[in-house]
Amino acid sequence: EGFRFGAIDAAVIYMLPQILKDYMGDFPQIELFAQVAPSRYLVEDLLMNRSEFAIISLPLAHPKIETLSLVTDEMPLVVGADHALAQRARVRPEELAAEAMILFHEDSVSRKIVDERLAETGVSPRVVMEMRSPEAMRKLVEAGVGVSFLPRMTVAESLELGLLSDVEVAGVRFSREIGVAWRRGRYFGPAIRHLLDAIFRRYDRFDEWVDDRSGVPV
Missing domain, CATH: 3.40.190.10 (Periplasmic binding protein-like II)
Structure with missing residues (x-):
């Protein structure tokens, strides 16, 4: 069992290492594959269903993509x-x-x-x-x-x-937002949700990630 996600290089280097280490320790049976690329290519992967989610530079306006900001990074x-x-x-x-x-x-x-x-x-x-x-x-x-x-x-x-x-x-x-993007309406299985939950908790965005009506991640 495994899945693929994408991330810009800054996210992989500075935002995700400890999260990924903890996740891989908790779920050693899950195989992760990370595609590191500029945001536009990661969005293409989402639209082509080649990735479950991506951490990209925002803003992004696309009718088929949902986003949630994690941090504001001054430039x-x-x-x-x-x-x-x-x-x-x-x-x-x-x-x-x-x-x-x-x-x-x-x-x-x-x-x-x-x-x-x-x-x-x-x-x-x-x-x-x-x-x-x-x-x-x-x-x-x-x-x-x-x-x-x-x-x-x-x-x-x-x-x-x-x-x-x-x-x-x-x-x-000069500043940019870095956040998570995923295809609108996409269902996430338990393995993917655990990683997304960990990312949003680390950056204090879990409440926004959880659907207010059902109490479960969207």
Whole structure:
């Protein structure tokens, strides 16, 4: 017995390890397979019934998909420790136009958020690299190749170690939601429900996950 689910890389690295360890210890007979990919591909898997659920970047609006947010992850502007902006607490949006930007690939939810917030300020970023891996982006920013907007869960350790600095962009907030997505109306067997219950409990969303009328997970 087993099942397949999907998750963006940040969820696998920073959100799920202890949950999965506990689950596999409690249910050693269940075989798990996790597909790690960008959100758009995970949604395709849901629509094609290749995955039971997925942990993705939100928002997502699709008539066949239901979602429930787990966390809000800030996406600060981060620069290398030796970058000129590293000593600044705040920059004006227009100052970013001259910076070499390392951004998520243009088809990602996180990139859309960054593009929309910058567009609101009238800034057109000078993009020098587009990538899908936040870990690779973090390493490049640490090396001084460019600056980026990266999820705080991805850069927290580097900030603590002084390898990166985060700089506020005046008047603009960059953040994304990470949550669970599943195909609308899908029935979950006990093995899948146990894992979903554990995820929602860990992030204090179990009450929202439980149907108010029946008292059982939807």
